Amino acid sequence: MIRSLMVATALCLSAPTLAKTVTVEPGADAQERLQEALILAEPGDVVQLGAGRFDLVDGLSLDVDGVTVRGAGMDQTVLNFAGQLGAGEGLLVTSDHVVLRDFAIEDSKGDGIKSKGADDIVYYKIRVEWTRGPHAENGAYAIYPVESKNVLVDSVTTIGSSDAGIYVGQSENIIVRNSVAKFNVAGIEIENSIGADVYNNIAVNNTGGILVFDLPNIPKQGGRNVRVFDNIVVDNNTPNFAPAGNIVAEVPTGMGIMVMSHYDVEVFGNRLAENGTGNILIVSYSKEQNDPNYNPKPIGVRIFENNHGRAGYKPAFAGGAELKAAFGGAIPPIIEDGTGENILIGEDVPILTLGLTRPGQPLSEARPALSQGAMEPFDGRQLKPITLLQAMEDAVQ
Amino acid sequence: MRLLLSVCAMLGLAFTGGTREVADGVILSAELPPVLSDYRFFKDVAGWQPNERVVPYQLNTPLFTDYAEKYRFIYVPEGQQAKADGDGLLDLPVGSALIKSFGYEQDGKLRLLETRVLLHRADDWLALPYVWNEAQTEARLKVAGARIPVTFTDPSGQQRSISYAVPNKNQCKECHALSGAVTPIGPKARNLTRDGQLENLAKLGLIDAVPAVDYRVPVWRETGAPLNDRARGYLDVNCAHCHNLNGSASNSGLFLTYEESMPVRLGINKRPVAAGRGSGTHDFDIAPGDPDGSIMIYRMNSLEPGISMPEVGRTMVHAEGVALLRQWIAEME
Numbered sequence: 001m002i003r004s005l006m007v008a009t010a011l012c013l014s015a016p017t018l019a020k021t022v023t024v025e026p027g028a029d030a031q032e033r034l035q036e037a038l039i040l041a042e043p044g045d046v047v048q049l050g051a052g053r054f055d056l057v058d059g060l061s062l063d064v065d066g067v068t069v070r071g072a073g074m075d076q077t078v079l080n081f082a083g084q085l086g087a088g089e090g091l092l093v094t095s096d097h098v099v100l101r102d103f104a105i106e107d108s109k110g111d112g113i114k115s116k117g118a119d120d121i122v123y124y125k126i127r128v129e130w131t132r133g134p135h136a137e138n139g140a141y142a143i144y145p146v147e148s149k150n151v152l153v154d155s156v157t158t159i160g161s162s163d164a165g166i167y168v169g170q171s172e173n174i175i176v177r178n179s180v181a182k183f184n185v186a187g188i189e190i191e192n193s194i195g196a197d198v199y200n201n202i203a204v205n206n207t208g209g210i211l212v213f214d215l216p217n218i219p220k221q222g223g224r225n226v227r228v229f230d231n232i233v234v235d236n237n238t239p240n241f242a243p244a245g246n247i248v249a250e251v252p253t254g255m256g257i258m259v260m261s262h263y264d265v266e267v268f269g270n271r272l273a274e275n276g277t278g279n280i281l282i283v284s285y286s287k288e289q290n291d292p293n294y295n296p297k298p299i300g301v302r303i304f305e306n307n308h309g310r311a312g313y314k315p316a317f318a319g320g321a322e323l324k325a326a327f328g329g330a331i332p333p334i335i336e337d338g339t340g341e342n343i344l345i346g347e348d349v350p351i352l353t354l355g356l357t358r359p360g361q362p363l364s365e366a367r368p369a370l371s372q373g374a375m376e377p378f379d380g381r382q383l384k385p386i387t388l389l390q391a392m393e394d395a396v397q
Numbered sequence: 398m399r400l401l402l403s404v405c406a407m408l409g410l411a412f413t414g415g416t417r418e419v420a421d422g423v424i425l426s427a428e429l430p431p432v433l434s435d436y437r438f439f440k441d442v443a444g445w446q447p448n449e450r451v452v453p454y455q456l457n458t459p460l461f462t463d464y465a466e467k468y469r470f471i472y473v474p475e476g477q478q479a480k481a482d483g484d485g486l487l488d489l490p491v492g493s494a495l496i497k498s499f500g501y502e503q504d505g506k507l508r509l510l511e512t513r514v515l516l517h518r519a520d521d522w523l524a525l526p527y528v529w530n531e532a533q534t535e536a537r538l539k540v541a542g543a544r545i546p547v548t549f550t551d552p553s554g555q556q557r558s559i560s561y562a563v564p565n566k567n568q569c570k571e572c573h574a575l576s577g578a579v580t581p582i583g584p585k586a587r588n589l590t591r592d593g594q595l596e597n598l599a600k601l602g603l604i605d606a607v608p609a610v611d612y613r614v615p616v617w618r619e620t621g622a623p624l625n626d627r628a629r630g631y632l633d634v635n636c637a638h639c640h641n642l643n644g645s646a647s648n649s650g651l652f653l654t655y656e657e658s659m660p661v662r663l664g665i666n667k668r669p670v671a672a673g674r675g676s677g678t679h680d681f682d683i684a685p686g687d688p689d690g691s692i693m694i695y696r697m698n699s700l701e702p703g704i705s706m707p708e709v710g711r712t713m714v715h716a717e718g719v720a721l722l723r724q725w726i727a728e729m730e
Contacts (some may be wrong), residue, residue, distance in 0.1 A: 031541070032541045032543075033541075035540075035541035035542065035565055036540055038543060038567075039540045039565065039567060040540065040567050053455045057544070058542070058544075059702070060567070061567035061571075062567070063566075063567045063570060070662075083634060084702050085560060085562070085702060085712070086562055086702050086708070086712070087568075087702055088702065088703060088705075088708040092567075092571075094567070094571075094574075094577070094645075096569075108703075109701065109702035109703040110673065110675075110702055110703030110704075110708075111703070116645070116648065117577055136674065139673060139674075140671060140672070140673020140674065140675075140703075141671065141673070141704055144671075146648045147647065147648050154400070162673055162674060163671070163673050167671075169671065170648050171649065178477040194613075215670070216669055217650050217662075217667055217668070218648075219642065219647060219648065219650055219659050220648075234605055241675065243674045243676050243677070243678055244674065244676065244678040244679075244680075245668070245669055245677070245678055245679050245680050245692065246669060246672060246673065246676050247668070287668070290661075291661075311711075328510065334504060360417055389639075
């Protein structure tokens with residue numbers, strides 16, 4: 001608070017300085033010229049990236065509040081990190097009120113763009129891609145806001161992340177919309193966050209389309225209030241290529257939308273089809289953990305008004321093949337492990353319940369059973385829409 | 398604005414008169430001084446002879462930076478004193494500076510590559526990197542950092558050639574950030590107990606008293622010291638500036654400060670959060686008894702961006718540091 005007050009004061013004091021546009025073109029010494037522009041920028045400035053390919057040899061970073069970094073388009077301005085020698089990501093943002101738009105990051109060695117403790121951040125028409133397609137040695141996250149308040153990810157494209165294409169972690173008040181995530185392990189993931197709307201996105205050809213997770217032993221936990229609606233989540237059957245040890249390495253191939261632990265999640269109005277394991281999976285965190293502050297169960301999940309196409313025809317979890325046979329060729333499109341509380345399925349679809357009674361119970365003890373969602377579909381909306389600062393909405397006009 | 402700043406700089410000069418004292422006005426100005434000599438931290442152009450009240454110091458256990466030789470200096474303005482604060486960081490007044498030069502012995506001579514300064518300005522600390530010229534007569538500000546090819550002989554006698562990385566201004570802050578503000582890291586009293594340094598700094602009047610140090614960080618290579626203390630000291634100095642609750646790696650939940658007492662926060666049987674391929678297919682940061690199955694060792698042994706830790710400031714594996722932590726994990730139950 002004190003810090004943001006100081007920043008506000010600094011902004012007032014520097015008000016007479018006119019915001020300027022600094023243009024950086026690709027070419028020799030792109031690394032130094034671009035990094036220097038990002039360091040010497042002042043609040044209100046635009047760093048304009050010319051069209052073409054910037055060959056970068058180290059990570060870039062921005063630590064000045066209120067700066068817009070703008071390219072000539074996500075296919076015109078490409079920041080290429082194939083020759084990167086250092087840093088954990090292509091671009092790191094650690095300041096507030098930043099707008100990133102109209103450029104691409106390709107082949108960064110670690111994450112694509114990470115924004116940490118960067119409030120009021122806007123990602124718009126950004127592409128982050130690993131150009132060789134799915135590969136275990138691709139970077140983990142393409143778009144990676146973390147520990148931030150007010151996050152807008154709009155009209156981005158992510159391809160090939162070995163963890164999640166759009167990953168928002170340990171943050172509050174989030175919108176992810178109008179974006180495309182393909183050939184990632186997880187298309188979109190909201191993790192240990194409070195208040196997110198994920199809508200009008202296309203998640204296709206990932207291992208899992210959209211994940212809503214809450215994990216233990218993380219500084220911010222108690223993830224809650226996430227709405228996933230009006231998305232197209234189709235054909236997420238890319239074999240899981242995440243490096244083992246990471247939680248997404250556990251996501252079964254062929255997953256549409258997956259909710260793990262977490263409070264208050266609403267999944268509605270989505271078009272779900274051709275997901276080999278299932279369209280929607282609701283489970284507890286099942287690994288051993290001893291975090292006294294952690295809730296491993298999904299509590300308060302409401303599923304309604306979704307459109308289900310074919311699913312469950314290739315269930316990629318232990319015992320899946322037997323279940324598939326038992327169900328005559330495909331398991332139901334919605335699967336829950338049985339440990340959740342207040343799970344409301346307000347749509348008329350079959351449900352596979354695994355019949356587990358506690359988080360962490362082995363699948364071998366499952367007592368699978370068929371149940372049925374509401375015969376009379378109902379509207380399960382309880383959560384309020386997320387609203388962001390007007391300045392953030394204005395930035396994407 | 399620029400005019401005003403130049404006037405400030407001139408006032409700074411005027412204040413110190415024609416003498417060759419440290420230029421307090423330059424430290425305190427809002428400018429980014431283009432050359433290191435602007436501060437007059439050194440009497441000579443080559444940056445070896447410290448000026449008045451610029452006092453060299455050494456850390457018990459230092460941060461590893463590609464086997465570079467490091468020369469550290471602390472400056473506190475005349476009439477002011479840093480406040481001792483127990484084991485912790487010396488509380489340096491506005492106008493103070495920390496200066497750190499990095500170099501290698503090449504062709505039998507020590508050659509400086511860069512000098513980093515950490516300035517305590519009125520509003521905040523500021524970190525800036527200066528890169529030395531070939532003639533070793535001038536170090537110029539490089540806010541965007543630099544890569545410098547270097548060949549030298551490592552402690553095992555092996556000749557090594559690396560692309561030495563001078564951090565950019567933001568990377569300086571990545572390690573020096575606490576809750577988003579720049580802070581010194583090194584001069585914690587517990588890590589300054591060598592050779593009566595604290596007593597000397599107090600005698601010279603740079604600190605107000607000799608800090609009461611209950612616990613000192615051991616010299617990491619002193620095999621007589623308990624293994625756990627050496628390992629924790631090494632982690633404290635090499636990792637904990639980011640891996641703490643308010644540091645750049647706060648989101649990882651892996652906290653490697655000397656004060657940390659929760660095993661899972663130290664990485665013991667802790668699963669990775671956002672490691673990606675940094676996991677090296679291992680399940681835990683530290684798998685007790687199994688250094689080869691521990692993410693910590695995997696990442697310290699890597700030079701690949703996206704895997705290697707620390708993320709900045711290292712282009713080589715610190716074999717001796719890895720050996721220490723391997724032993725620590727191997728002996729863990």
